[in-house]
Amino acid sequence: MELRHLRYFVTVAEELNFSRAAQRLFTAQPSLSQQIKYLEEELEIKLFNRTKRKVELTEEGLSFLPYAQATLFQADVCIQKTRQVAKEQSSCLKIGFVPVAELKIFPAILPKIRFENPDLKIFLQSMNALEQLEALTSGAIDIGFVRENITTEQIQSSLVFREKMTFLLPKDHPLCRYEVIPVEALNNEALIIASIEHAPTLHKSVLHFAKQNNIKFNLIQHAGNILFNINSVNMGLGCAILPNYIDPIIQNQPNITTRPLSVELPLLDLFMSYSTRHNQKNIEKFIQSILPTAQNP
Numbered sequence: 001m002e003l004r005h006l007r008y009f010v011t012v013a014e015e016l017n018f019s020r021a022a023q024r025l026f027t028a029q030p031s032l033s034q035q036i037k038y039l040e041e042e043l044e045i046k047l048f049n050r051t052k053r054k055v056e057l058t059e060e061g062l063s064f065l066p067y068a069q070a071t072l073f074q075a076d077v078c079i080q081k082t083r084q085v086a087k088e089q090s091s092c093l094k095i096g097f098v099p100v101a102e103l104k105i106f107p108a109i110l111p112k113i114r115f116e117n118p119d120l121k122i123f124l125q126s127m128n129a130l131e132q133l134e135a136l137t138s139g140a141i142d143i144g145f146v147r148e149n150i151t152t153e154q155i156q157s158s159l160v161f162r163e164k165m166t167f168l169l170p171k172d173h174p175l176c177r178y179e180v181i182p183v184e185a186l187n188n189e190a191l192i193i194a195s196i197e198h199a200p201t202l203h204k205s206v207l208h209f210a211k212q213n214n215i216k217f218n219l220i221q222h223a224g225n226i227l228f229n230i231n232s233v234n235m236g237l238g239c240a241i242l243p244n245y246i247d248p249i250i251q252n253q254p255n256i257t258t259r260p261l262s263v264e265l266p267l268l269d270l271f272m273s274y275s276t277r278h279n280q281k282n283i284e285k286f287i288q289s290i291l292p293t294a295q296n297p
Helices: 003-015 018-025 029-043 059-090 099-104 106-116 129-138 200-212 226-234 244-250 280-290
Strands: 048-050 055-057 092-097 121-126 143-146 155-163 165-170 190-194 218-223 240-243 256-258 268-275
Touching (some): 003 018, 003 029, 003 059, 018 029, 092 099, 092 280, 099 106, 099 155, 099 244, 129 155, 165 226, 190 200, 190 226, 190 240, 226 244, 240 244, 244 256
Parallel strands (some): 092 143
Antiparallel strands (some): 165 240
16 A cells, blocks of 8 residues: 555545546546556445535545555655755754864854854864774764774765964962073973873873973872863963963963973864765855865964
């Protein structure tokens, strides 16, 4: 049994006239009569009593009618809901991000892309790199902003910009006597470092910087997020090396200052990773909007 058979039956039942029902269904009357016959044969019941003068529903037909109507109604609801979901999905962009994107990328591009695409719904979710990789692979997000260059069969990445880092220390720290801190003076200094689980690229970059410059830090705390890292410095627990997007945040911290070092701190990359299999139209709109911002945050 097909839905069209039910639709034919319900239309004939409403009209009680095969000619008018055929007109409503945009089909030929002989074809309609044949389809009703097929339905009756499949159900093994007679649905209509037909004479040359009139068409009437049988008792079985009267009993079958409300179920057929309910089935067609539910099928229409399913179609409408599915189309609605498809429409919403086609006008939706899901973006994962690490904190720097929230401060240096989104304020520059989101107003523009929303103005140019008023029907496009953008959903933002703060996620670490591993979470974004899993979400990009599963299709849970369309675009991710991460420190790592993620490239797979399903994901492509582009460098957005390279960010400088800042050396933070408590205002009463002995190293504050230097206008420019000699790198060798950092040896054995207490350092609060981002945890490798939370920020693997930052964690590895700081350790690589220490190794390159023959510095042995005293790693006293592995911070689970940037704010905890900053607060630890503010409490006088030690120093930190963080990306400079935090500069506006530390201006409100009474016990934190910054100093340049005698050598350059490493740069941190930010990549935009995006699906190559889903939602390409909206992803392309976003990429075009971010191009003027890339490399110049």
